[in-house]
Amino acid sequence: MGKIHCGNTLGRAHGTQLVWFGTVPRMSLSTHLRQTLLDQFQSGHWRAGDRLPTERELSDQHGVSRTTVRKALLELKLQGLIEQTVGSGTYVSERAGDHLGRRVAQDSSRYTSPAELMEARLAMEPAIIDMAIRNANAADLQRMDRCCDEAERATTLEAFEHWDAELHQAIADAAHNSFVANVFELMKTVRAQGDWGQLKKKSVTPERRLAYQAEHREIVEALRDRDAARAREHTLAHLLHVRQNLLGY
Numbered sequence: 001m002g003k004i005h006c007g008n009t010l011g012r013a014h015g016t017q018l019v020w021f022g023t024v025p026r027m028s029l030s031t032h033l034r035q036t037l038l039d040q041f042q043s044g045h046w047r048a049g050d051r052l053p054t055e056r057e058l059s060d061q062h063g064v065s066r067t068t069v070r071k072a073l074l075e076l077k078l079q080g081l082i083e084q085t086v087g088s089g090t091y092v093s094e095r096a097g098d099h100l101g102r103r104v105a106q107d108s109s110r111y112t113s114p115a116e117l118m119e120a121r122l123a124m125e126p127a128i129i130d131m132a133i134r135n136a137n138a139a140d141l142q143r144m145d146r147c148c149d150e151a152e153r154a155t156t157l158e159a160f161e162h163w164d165a166e167l168h169q170a171i172a173d174a175a176h177n178s179f180v181a182n183v184f185e186l187m188k189t190v191r192a193q194g195d196w197g198q199l200k201k202k203s204v205t206p207e208r209r210l211a212y213q214a215e216h217r218e219i220v221e222a223l224r225d226r227d228a229a230r231a232r233e234h235t236l237a238h239l240l241h242v243r244q245n246l247l248g249y
């Protein structure tokens, strides 16, 4: 603290700070700062309701002019990630969590390989069966039936994959736990990405599709019977079958 950044001095002296940065484009500095702040939001460094440092502090910390800080903050404000109140400063908005959640979802779907997704599904889908059995209501079971019906009726592989994913989501939603629902929503996003779709396209033959449909029905029937052991067994068998067809092991 106490250090006066040159950008400030020039900014005040000339009404613009750009002189100081020479050939570095103005946008890249504010975009870079915005990215740094986003990373800090995402890493949990700041949470909803936290007060951000002042413009001057941010300018000192990041070695950029206050105009650059203002631009970066304006972008974050337009994205709904921060709120600024006259006199009392800048705060991480309550909505930031949702926004960042979506960003995480997008990033994850971009970087998750089908093998990683398969491994995560094998760990998580059998694990939530108890919760689904405890909390599933009639509407949940109807929704699962409908997913099976639609998957069986599907005339394209894309439509089948869609209803397949919807069924697995419906089972997760039957746990009636918002955290579980969010995690599975993310899985569905990953399933919708190119790599998974391509592999699925290559791996699903008409015979395999028929087998998946039968396996789905068995899972739903076991859930309807509130038979946890059987539902877990069928879920695991189905996922191992999908993995074998998709990844060859």
Ligand SMILES: [Zn+2]
Pocket (backbone or CB within 6 Å): 164, 165, 168, 212, 216, 238
């Ligand atoms: Zn399935």
